[in-house]
Amino acid sequence: MLYHRLHALCLVFLVGLALAGGPGFVGAQPFSGNLNDGDGTPTPTQNSGGEHQIYQNANRIYQAAGLGSPFTNNKGLDPFYAASDTHWTNLTGTVALIGIAAGDSNTFGVYSNLGTGGDQTPLFVQSGSQDFQGAGTLADPFKGAVTTVGQTSTVGFYLNDTSTTKTYYSDASLNGDKMDHMISYQLTDLIGKTIYVKVGTETKAITLQNPYLIAWEDRDIPGADEDFNDMVLLVDKVAAVPVPASFVLFGLGFGGLGLTAWRRRLRALWALAAA
Numbered sequence: 001m002l003y004h005r006l007h008a009l010c011l012v013f014l015v016g017l018a019l020a021g022g023p024g025f026v027g028a029q030p031f032s033g034n035l036n037d038g039d040g041t042p043t044p045t046q047n048s049g050g051e052h053q054i055y056q057n058a059n060r061i062y063q064a065a066g067l068g069s070p071f072t073n074n075k076g077l078d079p080f081y082a083a084s085d086t087h088w089t090n091l092t093g094t095v096a097l098i099g100i101a102a103g104d105s106n107t108f109g110v111y112s113n114l115g116t117g118g119d120q121t122p123l124f125v126q127s128g129s130q131d132f133q134g135a136g137t138l139a140d141p142f143k144g145a146v147t148t149v150g151q152t153s154t155v156g157f158y159l160n161d162t163s164t165t166k167t168y169y170s171d172a173s174l175n176g177d178k179m180d181h182m183i184s185y186q187l188t189d190l191i192g193k194t195i196y197v198k199v200g201t202e203t204k205a206i207t208l209q210n211p212y213l214i215a216w217e218d219r220d221i222p223g224a225d226e227d228f229n230d231m232v233l234l235v236d237k238v239a240a241v242p243v244p245a246s247f248v249l250f251g252l253g254f255g256g257l258g259l260t261a262w263r264r265r266l267r268a269l270w271a272l273a274a275a
Helices: 002-020 054-064 074-080 259-274
Strands: 088-090 095-102 106-113 118-126 142-147 156-161 166-169 182-186 194-199 202-207 212-216 231-236 238-240
Touching (some): 054 074, 074 182, 118 142
Parallel strands (some): 142 194
Antiparallel strands (some): 095 142, 106 156, 182 212, 194 202
C-alpha cells in the first residue's frame, strides 16, 4: 500500500511539473524569459524609445470610453492577461477589429486554415511611422474593420511584416522561432462602454461586448525588443478558444488520455495518495 501511495504522489507531482512549463517560458505560452518578472504572467518590455507602449494604447481606449488613464506601465495590464489566445471563435457573426496603433509595413488579418496558417484575409495594412489610429471619439474615431470570417469556424490572427517578408501567427507553433508574437488582454472594464470607430467612410458608435487588446512583436525572438507594440488592436465580439494544457509524457502513459480522462485519472491518483 505504501508503494502505491508513493507511486500516485509521484505521478501527481510529475503532472504538475508538466503543466508548469520549462525554463525560459512564462505563463501558458512560449514567451521568452525577458518577459518574466517573477509573477508567472508575461509583461512586455518598455525598451522602445519614443514609441507608444502597450499601456498607453490601453489608456487611449479607456479615455475614449470615459474611464480615464488607469495604467502607468505595462505591468498594470497583468491582471487582464489572457493566457488562451491561440485560436478564436466568433460570437455574433461579425467581428469588430479596431486599430489602436501600428508600426511600419505591417499587415494584420485572420486565417482559417489552422494547421498551416493559410486561407488568409487581410484586414489592416499599415505603411508609415508608428502612430495612434484615432482617439475613439466622434470627432476622431478609431480606424476599424469588420469580418464574418470565423462565423461558423475557428480562426487565428496573423501579422505579416512586409519589410522582412515574415509572417507571425497567434498559434506560436506556426512561427519560425516557435515563440509567441501576440499577447492578449481581456479588458472586461470596457464591456458595455461605447467608442467611435470609422469603417470605410462611415463612423459608427460601437458598444463593446467582449473586448480583447491584442498586441504584436514583429521581429524574431531572440533579437527583438519584445515590447509587443508593433501592431496593437482591439478585437470585439469574439472569444478565445481554451486550449488544454499540453502534457509532458515522462513515459507514464498520459499521452493517450483526453482532457476528461486525465481529470478522472488525476482524481483517482489523489484518492489513492490519500487512502
